[in-house]
Amino acid sequence: MLAWGIYNAVSALFNLYEILIVVWCILSWIPRRPGSVLFDIAAAIDRIVSPYINIFRRFIPAFGGIDFSPVIAILALSVIEMVVLRVLVFIL
Numbered sequence: 426m427l428a429w430g431i432y433n434a435v436s437a438l439f440n441l442y443e444i445l446i447v448v449w450c451i452l453s454w455i456p457r458r459p460g461s462v463l464f465d466i467a468a469a470i471d472r473i474v475s476p477y478i479n480i481f482r483r484f485i486p487a488f489g490g491i492d493f494s495p496v497i498a499i500l501a502l503s504v505i506e507m508v509v510l511r512v513l514v515f516i517l
Contacts (some may be wrong), residue, residue, distance in 0.1 A: 432510060450495050455467075
């Protein structure tokens with residue numbers, strides 16, 4: 426029973442981070458004024474997501490002004506999630 430809870434918690438954390446990446450992308454299209462609530466939310470999400478996205482930006486250049494690093498980052502995160510969850514199933 427506890428093992429199933431750990432499995433679900435880890436899976437939920439990976440899914441939450443993927444959602445944060447998508448929200449971060451959407452917020453990058455919306456103009457924000459410094460000092461607004463939306464600006465503060467975007468800044469907080471940026472502090473959480475940018476370090477991970479920047480890993481992929483070093484290797485994947487923008488094509489035609491479009492940054493594909495978030496897509497690759499989500500794909501990599503999904504692969505990492507599968508590996509971690511399979512290891513958890515094996516351990517637990």
